[in-house]
Amino acid sequence: MHQELFLVNMNLQPEVCVKVLGDILPGANLFRINLGKDENNIGLHFNPRFRENCIVCNDSTAGRWGQEAREKRFPFKQGTSIEISIVYDGKKFLIKLPDDYEFTFPNRHNYQKLDYMSVYGDFNVVRVDFE
Numbered sequence: 001m002h003q004e005l006f007l008v009n010m011n012l013q014p015e016v017c018v019k020v021l022g023d024i025l026p027g028a029n030l031f032r033i034n035l036g037k038d039e040n041n042i043g044l045h046f047n048p049r050f051r052e053n054c055i056v057c058n059d060s061t062a063g064r065w066g067q068e069a070r071e072k073r074f075p076f077k078q079g080t081s082i083e084i085s086i087v088y089d090g091k092k093f094l095i096k097l098p099d100d101y102e103f104t105f106p107n108r109h110n111y112q113k114l115d116y117m118s119v120y121g122d123f124n125v126v127r128v129d130f131e
Contacts, residue, residue, distance in 0.1 A: 055071040084098070
C-alpha cells in the first residue's frame, strides 16, 4: 500500500539538509520526493523510475513542468531500506544517493526558502530529519 506524506509551512532556509529514510516496496515502479513552495511550484522533483532504471529530476511552476534532467546512476533496489539526503543551499539541490554518489539539480526558480515537501509512490517513509 502506498504512503503519501505532505508537509507544508516548513520555512526551510538555505543550508538545510533533508534526510528521508524509508522502504522501497517490493515490485516498486517509482516514487517521488518534491520540495518547493507548494504542490504546484516545485523546486526539486526527485523521481526514481524502476522501469527506466534512471532518476528523473525536474521542477514546476504553476503546475507546468520544466525540462527533465536524467541521472543514469540508479542504486535503488525493490524491497530495500534506503536513506536519501538532499542539501538545499539556495542555488542548487545536492542529492546524495544510498551508494554515496552525489549529484546536483539547480534551483531554477531561486526559491529563498522551502515551504512544501511531499513523498509518495512505491515508498514507505520511516523518518524525515531536517539538519
